[in-house]
Amino acid sequence: MLDEINQETSQRMQKSINVFSSNLRKIRTGRATPDILDSVHIEYYGNATPIQQLANITVEDAQTLAISPWEQKFIPEIELAIVKANLGLNPITSGSIIRIPLPHLTEERRIELTKQVSHEEEIAKVSIRNIRRDSIQDLKDFFKEKMISEDHFHKGQGDIQTITDDMIKNVESLSEEKQKELMSF
Secondary structure (H helix, E strand, O other): OOOHHHHHHHHHHHHHHHHHHHHHHHOOOOOOOOHHHHOOOOEEEOEEEEHOOEEEEEEEOOOEEEEEEEOHHHHHHHHHHHHHOOOOOOOOOOOOOOEOOOOOOOOOHHHHHHHHHHHHHHHHHHHHHHHHHHHHHHHHHHHHHHEEEEEEEHHHHHHHHHHHHHHHHHHHHHHHHHHHHHHHH
């Protein structure tokens, strides 16, 4: 029973870390990456569809993304969606390719983005702590119902805290890497 709780706790915390990692990829560093367009969606036959499903996105150079829509009719819609996404990007169309030059980050913008990374880090940590609280509550319920002994209860709490500490360290490590990346360009 303890192994099941530990495994479920670990899996749920790992999902929180995966969301955190995904959110970090969306934060623009000084380098072009298709991940910054993950939040851009276009109306396609009544559904909000990510542009990755309607076009090929490539990195032309360190400062430029190129979008090649599979259908010409999507070009104006993709441009409009990128502008509306409020990412601070200005698409430029030449023929059938949309180019997105990424402006260099100012020192002020870098600091702003590191604050955003810190905010995302705190959200991830809170999520992990909430999962810890839920798992310990499950242990308490099992203990009250006499499904586990007091020794198992205390061992389970220690195991959950160890898992939590490892996951928090992982979040801090990812955050630190992203902040270094932001400040190094």
